[in-house]
Amino acid sequence: MIRAFQWDLARQVERFDWLLTQLPRYADWGYQELYLHLEDAIEYPSLPGVARADAYTRSQFARLVEAAGKAGIAVVPIVNLLGHTQYLVKVPSLRDLNEVRGPDGGPLERGQICPLHPRTLEVAELLIRDLAPFCTAGKLHVGLDESFLLGRHPLSIAEIAEIGLAAHFAGYASRLHGVVASTGLRMGMWADMLALLPAAIPLLPTGIIAYDWYYYPFSRLPRVELHNYAECDLAAPLAAQGIEYWGCAMNGAFRHEPMPVFGERLGNARDWWRRCAEVNAGGFLMTSWEPSRLAVELSTVVDAAAATLWTDPGADDATSLLTRGFERVFGHAQARELARAALRADEHAFTGYARWEINERWDGAATRDGKARYQKERSYFRRLSARGASRPAAFQATMEFRRYLAERDTFVRGAASRILNLRRRLARRGTGDPSVRRGLTVLGEEARDFAGSIRQGARAARAMWQLTRDPQRTGPNEALVVRDRERLTALSLWIRRAVRSPAKVVEPSPVCGRWQLRFEVRLRAPALQKVVLERRDADGRWTATHSRFTIEFRAAGARAESDIRREFSAPVPDRSTPLRIGVRGVGQVEISRIELTDGATILHPRLPNPHARHRIGAPPQRTGFPILDWETNTGEIVLEF
DSSP states (O other): OEEEEEEEOSSOOBOHHHHHHHHHHHHHTTOOEEEEEOTTSBOOTTSTTSSOTTOBOHHHHHHHHHHHHHHTOEEEEEOOOSSSOHHHHTSGGGGGGBSOBOTTSOBOSSSOBOTTSTTHHHHHHHHHHHHGGGOTTSEEEOOOOSOTTTTOSHHHHHHHHHHOHHHHHHHHHHHHHHHHHHTTOEEEEESHHHHHOGGGGGGSOTTOEEEEEOOSOOSSSOEEGGGTTEEOOOHHHHHHTTOEEEEEEEOSOOTTOSSOOHHHHHHHHHHHHHHHHHTTOSEEEEEOOOGGGSOHHHHHHHHHHHTHHHHSTTOOSHHHHHHHHHHHHHOOTTHHHHHHHHHHHGGGOOOSHHHHGGGTOSTTOOOSSOSHHHHHHHHHHHHHHHTOTTSOHHHHHHHHHHHHHHHHHHHHHHHHHHHHHHHHHHHHHOTTOHHHHHHHHHHHHHHHHHHHHHHHHHHHHHHHHHTTBOTTSOOHHHHHHHHHHHHHHHHHHHHHHHHHOGGGGGSOBTTBOSEEEEEEEEESSOSEEEEEEEEEOTTSOEEEEEEEEOOOOSGGGSSSSOOEEEEEEEEESOTTOOEEEEEEEESEEEEEEEEEEOSSOEEOOOOSSTTSOEEEEOOOOSSSOOOOOSSSOSEEEEEOO
16 A cells, blocks of 8 residues: 655645655655645646746756655646636636636636636646656546536536536546546546545546545544535445545644644544555545645644554554654654643644634624633643743744634633623713723723734744745735734724723724624534525615634534534624525524624514524435535525514
């Protein structure tokens, strides 16, 4: 079984010198192949408009592949040729490839390429031939994952009506196989679309490789998120078709996570290693995705830890694996202590859209949950970051940035709660009550204290980024802190105005609206749900003002049955504003504990039973290809107060 790892260079470019130094280390750990997820991170001579400004040059890429070969590692480039092809659609001269069309029939600026567009195979061949010299493993990976926009183009609609969606997808994969084979290479593809379209498997050419991925621990079989996490065994039908099967774990973090959830990443790797052995898989691949918010050396620790599965099969508990990972990457005397601290940090993981939305807006933090949970996180990361003088820089900077996020959660949620409480006091005692002004003064002092946290967070974000990346560029964590500083400035101005005139405490602030709608979202059957809050305009149209995916990105949410409860809070300008709660995507949610408050008054909706749980949406499908429509509600509750 081949052991492989992946670098996602499409989201950010790692420093070239750093990449070169990693290759002998991975070889020492027993890795044999390197997969490179590229998109626009490399120059394509045949399509000069695709590469971004900081892309690797051809000569750099040739040096990287040569260095990998000297270390005993073969290279497999990944060129996305269906889903995740925004890197092509963004180019004006290639935009007409887009599957997604506007009302006038023209291509939109975002989407994915159409399998039947007259130029698609031409462009694919140019990309494939540009990458072929670097395919030292004799393979080229063409992606094809998460291609949920299939069937939007008029050409696609016509073919699907005639032969079906599975044959439409398999036909395109077969045509790509022909192009790849013409260069003397084997074609690889991700397997997730085959779980959604199993009828495509018998239509695929033999000899290709399918990479089955799933990124949570599993006891028996990997699962399919869009099928309410139903178990799925692709190994047998793929083997029957003569298609090589690989299993793929993941080393890093999802989306906005600043660090891996170490225990779950290692549990995922351990389960895939077992699964691959059971089905005699062709290979095991540790993937890496969206690491731009990470100090990438920590996801490297996970790769190094996973290597223990084959170097020392008896040591498969999380602490032992992670200790070996820290030893291998940092050669650190405190490796076991670092492993234990990292695993304890999993208990405070900054993961899931309910946590991440504070990155984009602070006015959703006025919840009934309070701030006790976040104070506990803050205390943990304060202690952890304070003891780090001799720790590896990547670990220390990450813990300091994680401390900043906990400081921010505590401050923002506390500020929202204080403002709502001051409104209640104002309503009871009037503007002459000195405690209102005193409360605002205290809030101003807390805001000044948090300004120091912002400076600390900026330093930590900068340190995380420049460990392995171009210091002349700005990373997403740094950009996040800049936006937080702007929000804090706006809040500080609001506080000063309210101190001068306490009656202004009822006005909207950066942390809560004039009114705040709050309700509980309960997730019993996870799939891919999105909850939206809509307001009705004067012309009668409903407009979404706030939304949130329910995905948790944790093992507890990656199962057919769960009981996950998260509060949803959003500002509302007026108590008479017509509101609607909707769900979109795949699956149902339960909505309860609905209230509209300005801090002083709490209103409940005029519903037959306002305190009941309201189930909205359609039951999640367990088979078939899902229709992901993010513009249309599958269920809704209209609210009047």
